[in-house]
Amino acid sequence: MEGKRSVRMCCLCNERRASLSRPKTLEQICRECFYLAFEDEIHQIIVSNRLFIRGDRVAIGASGGKDSTVLAYVLSKLNRIHDYGLHLFLLSVDEGITGYRDDSLETVHRNQIQYGLPLKVVSYKDLYGWTMDEIVKLIGLKNNCTFCGVFRRQALDRGAAFLKADKLVTGHNADDIAETVLLNILRGDIARLSRCSSIITGEDGPIPRCKPFKYTYEKEIVMYAYFKKLDYFSTECIYSPNAYRGFAREFIKDLERIRSPFSSLFILFVCLFVIHNHVIAYRPRAILDIIKSGENFRISTTTKMPEQGTCERCGYISSQKWCKACVLLDGLNRGLPKLGIGRSRVAIGCKEENESHGGKSIESKQCGSLDF
Numbered sequence: 001m002e003g004k005r006s007v008r009m010c011c012l013c014n015e016r017r018a019s020l021s022r023p024k025t026l027e028q029i030c031r032e033c034f035y036l037a038f039e040d041e042i043h044q045i046i047v048s049n050r051l052f053i054r055g056d057r058v059a060i061g062a063s064g065g066k067d068s069t070v071l072a073y074v075l076s077k078l079n080r081i082h083d084y085g086l087h088l089f090l091l092s093v094d095e096g097i098t099g100y101r102d103d104s105l106e107t108v109h110r111n112q113i114q115y116g117l118p119l120k121v122v123s124y125k126d127l128y129g130w131t132m133d134e135i136v137k138l139i140g141l142k143n144n145c146t147f148c149g150v151f152r153r154q155a156l157d158r159g160a161a162f163l164k165a166d167k168l169v170t171g172h173n174a175d176d177i178a179e180t181v182l183l184n185i186l187r188g189d190i191a192r193l194s195r196c197s198s199i200i201t202g203e204d205g206p207i208p209r210c211k212p213f214k215y216t217y218e219k220e221i222v223m224y225a226y227f228k229k230l231d232y233f234s235t236e237c238i239y240s241p242n243a244y245r246g247f248a249r250e251f252i253k254d255l256e257r258i259r260s261p262f263s264s265l266f267i268l269f270v271c272l273f274v275i276h277n278h279v280i281a282y283r284p285r286a287i288l289d290i291i292k293s294g295e296n297f298r299i300s301t302t303t304k305m306p307e308q309g310t311c312e313r314c315g316y317i318s319s320q321k322w323c324k325a326c327v328l329l330d331g332l333n334r335g336l337p338k339l340g341i342g343r344s345r346v347a348i349g350c351k352e353e354n355e356s357h358g359g360k361s362i363e364s365k366q367c368g369s370l371d372f
């Protein structure tokens with residue numbers, strides 16, 4: 001005789017079987033309610049932060065990875081069902097990394113057809129005369145992320161300008177942002193700390209950048225992509241070991257797993273304490289709390305920020321004579337690739353940045369380096 005099995009129903013609709021536990025809320029829900037909740041949260045973020053205005057041309061930074069693929073899919077769906085009136089484009093940067101970006105770009109080419117969105121690809125080779133393969137051959141694996149991060153930021157801006165885009169959106173998610181907040185605290189990078197948790201950045205630059213997934217958990221993005229069977233590329237960059245960020249990521253995961261009644265700011269101090277003392281702290285909503293703490297840090301209005309000008313060489317925004325990309329390129333072309341690395345203090349701004357470089361960086365804006 002078969003034993004009686006208890007069937008757990010979705011706690012939102014109470015009509016279908018619950019098939020997953022939402023990482024963000026731990027609610028037991030069905031797939032259909034998950035899709036609706038996931039999409040609706042992003043819609044609310046877009047509307048409440050006024051990310052777009054009707055008629056905007058929006059370039060979606062499309063790497064072929066899970067985040068930007070889900071972003072392209074969800075944004076085109078929301079644009080359709082809520083009638084945002086946006087003109088959406090996929091924008092990809094080909095860094096010239098054989099066995100990685102060439103494969104992920106094939107995914108983007110398929111997404112272009114699947115989602116019916118026009119695609120523009122810009123390459124480092126065309127823009128700078130160098131591929132990342134060539135750069136790594138010259139400088140090795142140690143500082144290559146500095147080149148890649150600086151070049152990608154400019155490449156995205158140039159691609160967006162080509163598309164005459166009003167906004168650039170990227171798939172940076174809540175986990176990415178929480179990690180960056182934590183890393184900027186550890187580095188003492190006050191300028192980036194207040195910027196990295198903003199949902200819109202670069203309003204004083206060539207094009208505003210938005211992060212509609214600022215509060216979206218990576219686990220939910222993966223679930224969404226998996227259940228919807230979206231076509232994405234899941235290999236990590238072969239040149240980016242990201243050891244330091246990996247540590248922050250693991251640490252946040254530990255924080256998520258364990259419960260604590262303490263405030264988010266307190267937890268941040270615990271984070272710092274833990275780093276030095278190898279003690280484990282607790283909190284399930286760690287990701288959102290860390291983002292909130294990042295938002296609460298504001299630079300005093302009396303802090304002197306660098307003045308924004310333009311690069312004498314290429315015309316890109318820069319607070320120095322030359323922008324960071326031109327400094328790095330000059331070093332590469334003169335056979336002195338380390339020239340631009342040591343001198344300007346490139347600090348943690350995002351995961352695309354070289355993470356072996358510390359240093360405070362109120363002036364780091366000069367390099368056009370990424371803080372999303």
Ligand SMILES: Nc1ncnc2c1ncn2[C@@H]1O[C@H](COP(=O)(O)OP(=O)(O)OP(=O)(O)O)[C@@H](O)[C@H]1O
Pocket residue numbers: 060061062063064065066067068069091092093094095169170171172176351352
């Ligand atoms: N080569 C690229 N071309 C266009 N956009 C890019 C590229 N690389 C990164 N981006 C944008 O920056 C975001 C964050 O990039 P990151 O390298 O951190 O990858 P990720 O977190 O794995 O995201 P994804 O899953 O979309 O690759 C991406 O979601 C995408 O919007």
